[in-house]
Amino acid sequence: MSITSEQTEHVAKLARLALAPEEIALYTRQLAQILAHMHVLSQVDVNGVEPTLHVIPDLANVTRPDASRPGLGAELAVANAPEQADGYFRVPRMGKEG
Amino acid sequence: MAGKLYRLSAADASRALRAGEFSLEELLSSYLARHEEVEPATRAFITHDAGRARERVRRLSAGWGEKAEKVLAGIPAAIKDNLCTREVATTCGSRMLTGFLPPYDATVVERLQAAGMVLLGKTNLDEFAMGSSTETSAYGATANPWRRGRVPGGSSGGSAAAVAAGQAAYALGSDTGGSVRQPAAFCGLVGLKPTYGRVSRYGLVAYASSLDQVGTITRTVEDSALVLGAIAGHDPLDSTSVAAPVPDYRAALGRRLDGLRLGVPREYLAVALEEGVRRRVEEAISDLERLGAQVGECSLPHSEYALSAYYIIASAEASSNLARYDGIRHGPRAWEEELGAMYRETRRLAFGSEVKRRIMLGTYVLSAGYYDAYYLRAQKVRTLVKRDFSLALERFDALVCPTSPTVAFGLGDRLDDPLTMYAVDVLTIPVNLAGLPAMSVPCGLWEGLPVGLQLIGRPLGEETLITVGHALEQCRPLDPERRGPLYRSGGELGAI
Numbered sequence: 001m002s003i004t005s006e007q008t009e010h011v012a013k014l015a016r017l018a019l020a021p022e023e024i025a026l027y028t029r030q031l032a033q034i035l036a037h038m039h040v041l042s043q044v045d046v047n048g049v050e051p052t053l054h055v056i057p058d059l060a061n062v063t064r065p066d067a068s069r070p071g072l073g074a075e076l077a078v079a080n081a082p083e084q085a086d087g088y089f090r091v092p093r094m095g096k097e098g
Numbered sequence: 099m100a101g102k103l104y105r106l107s108a109a110d111a112s113r114a115l116r117a118g119e120f121s122l123e124e125l126l127s128s129y130l131a132r133h134e135e136v137e138p139a140t141r142a143f144i145t146h147d148a149g150r151a152r153e154r155v156r157r158l159s160a161g162w163g164e165k166a167e168k169v170l171a172g173i174p175a176a177i178k179d180n181l182c183t184r185e186v187a188t189t190c191g192s193r194m195l196t197g198f199l200p201p202y203d204a205t206v207v208e209r210l211q212a213a214g215m216v217l218l219g220k221t222n223l224d225e226f227a228m229g230s231s232t233e234t235s236a237y238g239a240t241a242n243p244w245r246r247g248r249v250p251g252g253s254s255g256g257s258a259a260a261v262a263a264g265q266a267a268y269a270l271g272s273d274t275g276g277s278v279r280q281p282a283a284f285c286g287l288v289g290l291k292p293t294y295g296r297v298s299r300y301g302l303v304a305y306a307s308s309l310d311q312v313g314t315i316t317r318t319v320e321d322s323a324l325v326l327g328a329i330a331g332h333d334p335l336d337s338t339s340v341a342a343p344v345p346d347y348r349a350a351l352g353r354r355l356d357g358l359r360l361g362v363p364r365e366y367l368a369v370a371l372e373e374g375v376r377r378r379v380e381e382a383i384s385d386l387e388r389l390g391a392q393v394g395e396c397s398l399p400h401s402e403y404a405l406s407a408y409y410i411i412a413s414a415e416a417s418s419n420l421a422r423y424d425g426i427r428h429g430p431r432a433w434e435e436e437l438g439a440m441y442r443e444t445r446r447l448a449f450g451s452e453v454k455r456r457i458m459l460g461t462y463v464l465s466a467g468y469y470d471a472y473y474l475r476a477q478k479v480r481t482l483v484k485r486d487f488s489l490a491l492e493r494f495d496a497l498v499c500p501t502s503p504t505v506a507f508g509l510g511d512r513l514d515d516p517l518t519m520y521a522v523d524v525l526t527i528p529v530n531l532a533g534l535p536a537m538s539v540p541c542g543l544w545e546g547l548p549v550g551l552q553l554i555g556r557p558l559g560e561e562t563l564i565t566v567g568h569a570l571e572q573c574r575p576l577d578p579e580r581r582g583p584l585y586r587s588g589g590e591l592g593a594i
Contacts, residue, residue: 008458015445015457017446018442019446023454034409035459038410041475049481062338072202082428092434
């Protein structure tokens with residue numbers, strides 16, 4: 001299993017993760033190792049096998065009545081934010097990179 | 099009764115409290131003094147708040163008449179630091195949640211508070227519970243109190259070290275691939291991972307949502323029955339919690355093993371086990387047979403694929419769950435002028451290397467062109483692993499095997515090679531893939547370090563695990579000297 005540093009950079013971009021050049025090198029090597037190990041899965045015959053998306057059978061589309069109920073409130077909801085104003089989260093501007 | 103109250107199990111402390119042998123204040127003082135003595139060695143806690151615990155005891159004492167009804171009332175406990183505690187820092191062992199004060203309690207915390215818990219603090223863990231040794235925490239490693247230079251296991255290593263060293267009577271952990279059972283095994287404790295859905299995950303910071311489950315770390319099987327009884331049950335705030343009624347788990351204590359069928363998975367004894375682990379587990383299985391259980395061999399043929407399937411699924415879910423850490427709602431922020439750059443820099447600065455590795459792996463296996471080959475295939479292999487267990491558990495009431503292939507390994511031994519670290523969980527991971535309940539029970543020492551026996555049950559079969567675990571515990575009680583850290587002074591405990 002080979003993986004290029006360009007692929008690692010692409011994945012980092014998808015994951016919104018800035019990586020230093022030495023991290024790109026490290027993860028390129030380690031991802032290749034880990035994926036090579038995981039290649040054993042290709043030996044398994046999975047023809048006709050349904051994927052298990054959830055381990056509890058018969059539990060699907062759990063809903064609650066569509067009724068209003070008290071929530072946290074704006075003040076408490078933004079209390080942990082690094083920057084806030086008037087009950088809102090403050091964020092940097094969205095640029096062409098965003 | 100005088101002196102070392104911290105040595106009592108939660109159940110014994112509860113009985114003595116109700117018999118008036120000592121006061122809530124005396125019990126708490128014993129734990130606080132012990133904490134002062136041993137925390138410099140164990141480094142089990144990220145946050146410890148003696149003042150809050152004292153205030154809690156004052157209030158409990160004032161209303162003791164009604165609280166005394168509740169078995170866990172007044173018992174000092176610790177909570178893994180990935181469970182939200184209202185107005186008490188919750189860090190997940192990550193710089194990413196520095197300063198985060200949850201506005202609410204996790205359901206399990208709320209239930210224990212209602213049961214009269216005295217919360218001592220929040221315990222150390224691998225960052226976001228991603229690890230098997232508690233070494234990836236941004237707050238530094240935790241020591242195994244049994245032996246200098248050994249890991250306590252992970253990711254709930256702080257919870258296990260605290261309970262083993264006498265800093266808390268019991269603790270909660272979380273188990274995604276073995277994170278309750280393996281540290282319990284390494285620290286000579288009982289670790290119970292309930293059936294997926296038995297316990298609410300609301301307020302548990304998500305790592306891999308289809309695998310995560312809150313579990314208990316206790317010194318005795320009786321304590322695990324008490325704590326599970328307090329936290330289990332349906333929660334409207336967790337749509338994956340199951341509605342089945344919660345039995346009185348204490349009723350499962352002391353039942354006889356006659357007629358119970360226990361299966362030993364052939365593949366689990368074929369992995370490279372440390373000699374002492376194999377020996378102790380075989381002895382424990384003989385004991386269970388002597389106690390009346392019928393023991394037979396069974397097969398879980400897809401076991402060898404479970405580890406790979408697990409790391410694909412867990413990493414994929416982690417990469418999605420951890421997308422929420424963006425420097426906007428909590429934690430630190432990199433002060434970039436543009437939003438995208440702020441996300442990327444915040445995540446670079448605040449996540450540690452194991453978390454980044456799993457986010458990268460998870461993003462890769464979910465990305466266009468690879469989804470079918472890795473993620474979808476892993477979910478199908480998961481079906482096969484689950485089917486193996488279903489077939490085996492038609493013939494047997496529970497399965498028995500080692501919890502971990504080794505006893506506690508050395509600090510730093512496996513940190514540089516992710517695959518060596520991942521392989522540590524080879525015997526616990528399949529259980530999470532199948533969503534089954536499992537318990538690690540101490541089954542003796544090897545070269546002075548504890549060995550854990552793993553019991554795996556049917557869905558919602560926690561009572562069987564409690565019955566078997568309790569029988570084993572009762573038939574081979576350890577003498578006090580060999581009971582380890584609880585009977586040693588702070589200076590004699592394992593440190594980093």
